[in-house]
Amino acid sequence: MRSSLFLCLAAWMATSAGFAAHAAPLLDALRGATPITGTTAPARLGNAVNDDQRLPRSYTQQPPVIPHRIDGYQVDRNFNKCLDCHARERTSLSQAVPVSATHHVDRSGKVLDHISTRRYFCKQCHVAQENVPPLVRNDYRAEPANANAAPIRP
Numbered sequence: 001m002r003s004s005l006f007l008c009l010a011a012w013m014a015t016s017a018g019f020a021a022h023a024a025p026l027l028d029a030l031r032g033a034t035p036i037t038g039t040t041a042p043a044r045l046g047n048a049v050n051d052d053q054r055l056p057r058s059y060t061q062q063p064p065v066i067p068h069r070i071d072g073y074q075v076d077r078n079f080n081k082c083l084d085c086h087a088r089e090r091t092s093l094s095q096a097v098p099v100s101a102t103h104h105v106d107r108s109g110k111v112l113d114h115i116s117t118r119r120y121f122c123k124q125c126h127v128a129q130e131n132v133p134p135l136v137r138n139d140y141r142a143e144p145a146n147a148n149a150a151p152i153r154p
């Protein structure tokens with residue numbers, strides 16, 4: 001029993017190796033040729049876009065991208081630097097865009113007087129931008145129905 005199992009396994013390995021030989025080699029644009037067991041060198045920190053120009057959204061529910069640098073902005077359990085400027089009660093002073101009302105709605109639909117925990121970690125959804133060529137080709141076009149529609153920053 002054990003030897004027939006072994007034979008089956010050996011046959012399966014041989015055929016899958018055979019298939020692999022014909023398939024195009026898989027190259028991950030982020031990892032390059034580094035094997036999956038290896039560790040890649042971390043990408044160099046770039047020079048994030050900081051022109052303060054709010055960018056159009058490509059579809060209605062897109063979280064707007066961040067038009068300013070955010071390095072060093074601490075966001076943890078006790079402190080949220082983003083809310084220092086973006087909290088609705090802070091924006092008259094900071095002149096930042098207030099978080100939209102959706103950010104105050106909890107998971108059962110209740111409207112809170114403070115940011116919902118669902119929206120606390122801003123960088124889950126909002127990202128700063130780098131002026132770099134895309135790593136993979138992308139033909140995505142903004143939704144024409146969206147009043148804000150415009151091509152994504154090249």
Ligand code: HEC
Pocket residue numbers: 051052053054055063064065066067068070073081082083084085086094095096097122123126
């Ligand atoms: C010092 C104040 C300040 C802090 C801190 C700050 N922002 Fe901003 N943010 C602004 C201002 C002002 C704008 C309006 C555009 C501009 O002037 O850059 C803005 C714009 C944005 C926008 C674009 C909104 C839109 O509708 O286009 C997003 C998203 C954003 N910030 C997210 C963040 C996140 C996430 C953090 C924390 C990592 C953060 N901001 C920290 C002041 C701040």
Ligand code: HEC
Pocket residue numbers: 060061062063064080082083086087097098099100101102103115118119120121122123124125126
């Ligand atoms: C779960 C995803 C998510 C998280 C987390 C999140 N946002 Fe948003 N944000 C969105 C989406 C989606 C929109 C656009 C639709 C909307 O307003 O709900 C948005 C809109 C915004 C806007 C534009 C408001 C406007 O009226 O144009 C600002 C500013 C903003 N978010 C800031 C923040 C800040 C600051 C945090 C952290 C405290 C945060 N967001 C956390 C998804 C998120």
